[in-house]
Amino acid sequence: MSSSWWSCTRKVSKDGLTIIRATPGMRPPLKKVGSREHGDKSITKKYINNPANSDFCIFRSTTTGNTMSKRAAEEFERGDAPLKGGERVGKADDDVESLEFEDEFEDEFESEDEILEAGVDGRPDAEREAEEKAEAMEVDQQTFIVGRNKLEPGQTLSPDLSTYEMLHALSTPWPCLSFDIIKDNLGDNRTSFPATMYAVAGTQADAKREKENQIMVMKFSGLSRNERDQDSESDSDGDEDSDPILESASIPLNTTTNRIRAHQTPASDSSRPPTTLTATMTEAGQVLIHDVTPHLTSFDTPGFTITPQHNKPLSTLRMHKAEGYAVDWSPLVSTGKLVTGDNTGSIYVTTRTQGEGWATDSRALTGHTGSVEELQWSPSERNVFASASSDGTIKVWDVRSKSRSAAMSVQVSETDVNVMSWSPLTTHLLASGADDGVWAVWDLRNWKAAPTPGASSKPTPVASFGFHKEQITSVEWHPTEDSIVTVAAGDDTLTLWDLAVELDEEEARGGEEGVPPQLLFVHYLERVKEAHWHPQIPGALVGTGESFNVFKTISV
Structure with a gap:
């Protein structure tokens, strides 16, 4: 049938x-x-x-x-x-x-x-x-490497939250090219959540709205831990979930901030907070020094009023003839010692005097044939600093030298050297980042004085990485882990590296081609310009780009 x-x-x-x-x-x-x-x-x-x-x-x-x-x-x-x-x-x-x-x-x-x-x-x-x-949607089986592979129109990136302990994005009225983290009295080695931190930043307003620029003194609070799976173990059962909050106290400016750095001077009375100073390199070529202690106090003192006098700079330094991006405070001079550099290659040292004034050397330190892009004081010698330039060199200076010339000059790149970081723990190591996307680590013990004045030697770096394909915009050593470095680049990525990682031959064969084993983490942040470790919250990072990202990964 x-x-x-x-x-x-x-x-x-x-x-x-x-x-x-x-x-x-x-x-x-x-x-x-x-x-x-x-x-x-x-x-x-x-x-x-x-x-x-x-x-x-x-x-x-x-x-x-x-x-x-x-x-x-x-x-x-x-x-x-x-x-x-x-x-x-x-x-x-x-x-x-x-x-x-x-x-x-x-x-x-x-x-x-x-x-x-x-x-x-x-x-x-x-x-x-x-x-x-x-x-069905076509699936590309090739590994997508953030910063290396480009997104197609209509594609977006979404973070894998399981790789972060904390991740928050906070916006400001205008993007900030530069910022610095301010130490607080909440304790060191903090691991509990929600976290709180303080920072200072300078804005970059649109070309026709320069008068809207400002120095922003900020408090980030309510920085909670990411939600975890119910099965995951946590020794922080007392942590509370909360929404992130950004509070700010503003100091009006009529120009863009190219670079800003903070410095704290301990108070004579231990019961009082330290004095927090900021140095701002502006697009107008001036260096502004502010005391932002009242602005920080206003966050945690109800009824505290910031007066117009508090917003006035303690000093306005006008020795530079052009704008600049290089500025650094000496970590070994508590009263305040500042070095600044500009696009003409001139470097000036400014020191705070006993009368609460500021004295700048009458003669500039010169020797670079390009703009001074970065300056870093030695973490172990109070009279020594290093300068990085668009001429591809790094020079080491001793301010006591009567010749006022560099003690050492080293050719580290064929392109601009944009950024530099002196290791605070292993003080003979220096990290640099260049315009060709290469960042490297140098052992200062291998650097030798140039045989003739003005000449530069060419030592070999102890490590060099070409993972990034765009200019390096920030590099910084971890404050407590001597092998960890964070790097930011023009490919919209912020990467974490561990120089202590070494793979055997078999492990190396199983890795992704073109990805160094020392690379721990890649974080996406559009137009990232700077990144800094928080000195009191282990592993916590803040990056600035189109917005501020505050995060902590499971890698560090």
């Missing part, structure tokens, strides 16, 4: 009888399913192999607490309902549960313990799956 298979559409009649209208077609593949709830009806489906002269199939619909209506039973008794293959006209039982439908091919594909269902739309699964595969 030949038979055909049917795709069915369901209709539930008022008397509880469920009618399936069948359409001839191919045999649908069968799936095991359970009974499904439809309102107050528990409906169990059985697809029946139908003879060619049948255009309906009927199956049982059981309504909790009710039985089939008398009218429905009478219809079966009279034979008004269409007959099934092999079914005879006879008296139906009053109870709908006694209805049975015979299927002569039943044993071929179902049993009493199985409930089978055709494809959702009555089509074979293979046909439907082929269509879904054709319509």
Whole structure:
């Protein structure tokens, strides 16, 4: 006996009888399913192999607490309902549960313990799956490396939050090219959440709105830990969830801040907070020194008022003849010692005097043939600093030298050297970042004085990485881990590195091509310009770009 298979559409009649209208077609593949709830009806489906002269199939619909209506039973008794293959006209039982439908091919594909269902739309699964595969989003099996691979139009990046302990984005009225983190009295080695931190930054307003620029003294609070899976263990059960808050106290400026750095002078009375000073290199070529202690005090002292006098600079230094980007405070001179450099290659040292004034050397330190891009005081010698320049060199200076020339000059790049960081823990190591995307680590013990004045030696770096393909915009050593470095670049990434990582030959073969084993983490931050470690919250980082990102990864 030949038979055909049917795709069915369901209709539930008022008397509880469920009618399936069948359409001839191919045999649908069968799936095991359970009974499904439809309102107050528990409906169990059985697809029946139908003879060619049948255009309906009927199956049982059981309504909790009710039985089939008398009218429905009478219809079966009279034979008004269409007959099934092999079914005879006879008296139906009053109870709908006694209805049975015979299927002569039943044993071929179902049993009493199985409930089978055709494809959702009555089509074979293979046909439907082929269509879904054709319509599915194309998946690129190649590893996407942030900063290396470019996004296509309409694509966006989404962070994997499982790799962060903390991640927050906070916006300011205008982007900030530069910022610095300010130490507080909340304690060192803080690991509890929500976290709080303080910072100072300078804005970059649009060209026609320069008067909206400002120095922003900021408090970040409510920096909570990322939500974790319920199964994950945490020793910080007391941590509270909260929303991040950015509070700011502003000092009006009418020019863009190129670089800003903070310095703290301990108070003579230990019960009082330290004096916090900032030095701002502006686009106008001036160096502004402010005392932002009142602004910091206002965050945690209700009723404290910031007066116009508090917003005035302690000193405005006008020795530079052009704008500059290089500024640094000596960490070893608590009263305040400042070095600044400009685009003409001139470097000046300014010292705070006993009368609360500021004295700048009358003669500039010169020797670079390009702009001075970065300055760093030695963490161990109070009279020594290093300068990095667009001429591709790093020079080391001793301010006591009567010749006022560099003690050492080293060619470290064929392109501009944009940034530099002197290790605070291993003081013979210096990290540099250049315009070609290469950042390197140098051992100062291998640097030798140039044989002739003005000449530069070319030592070999102890480590060099070309992972980034755009200019390096920031580099900084970790304050407590001597092998950890953070690097920011023009490819919109902020990377974390561990110089102590070494892979054996077998491990190296299993790594991603072009990704150094020392690379721990890649964080995406659009137009990132600077990044700094928080000195009191281990592993916490702040980066500035289109917004501020405050985060802590599981890697460091």
